[in-house]
Amino acid sequence: MKPKLIYQKLYTSFGPQHWWPGETPFEVMVGAILTQNTSWQNVEKAIKNLKKARVLTPDKLYKTSHKKLAALIRPAGYFNIKAKRLKNFLKFLSKSYNNNIKRLSSGDAKVLREELLLVNGIGPETADSILLYALNKPAFVVDAYTKRIFSRHKLIKENSSYEEIQGFFKSKLSSDVKLFNEYHALIVKLGKDFCLKRKPRCKLCPLG
DNA sequence: GACCAGGCACATC
C-alpha cells in the first residue's frame, strides 16, 4: 500500500486530528520537549502547572529556577533532565532570536533545523515537531509509532534510521504543511488505538 | 506489579 493511500484511509477512518494541541507556538515548542518518551496526558498536567504559575513565556520560563521549573513539570516525568533541556532551548531562543518567535518562524527551515539540533536535548523528532507544529514548516515528523506501524506493514526496514524514514515519506508525498501535520497526527492516533508494542497486528486496524 | 508512553544523550565496545 502506498503512503498516500494509507493517509487517505486513516483520514477517512479517523477524520482531522486538529494538531498540535497547544494555544501558541511557544506552548507547542515547550510541549514538544516535554512529550519526549512521555504520554501527552502527563504533559498536559505539566503545561497546566506552567500556565497556573504564569511562567509560560520565553523570558519568564528562562528566569524560573531549575528547582521550581522541575517541580512544575514533574507530572511529565524526567523532570530534572527536561528542565535542563527547556533551559537549553530557551537560552538558544534568547541568544539567537531575542525571544522573537516571528523572527524564528520567518527563518529558513533547513538552517533552523540544524540550529535546533545543536541544542542539547533537542533531537530530530523534537526539532521536526517544532518546525512543523509551531513554525508551520514542511518537516515530516517520524516517531516510534511511525517506525512500528510502517515496518510491520513492510514499507520500511525495522532498523531504518530517522533520516531514512523521513526521506521515504518526503519522496512519496508532496511537501505540504497541512498534509504533514495531519499525517503524523493520524499515525499517532492509529498507534495509540491499534498498534500496541506487543501486539504484532490488530484485526481492527483500518490498514488491514 | 508489569508494561507503556508523541526521545535524547552519553558511555562503551
Add this chain to the structure above:
DNA sequence: GATGTGCATGGT
C-alpha cells in the same frame, strides 16, 4: 556504527 543505559511520572 551499533548497542546498552539512565532519566521518572501516571494510566491501564
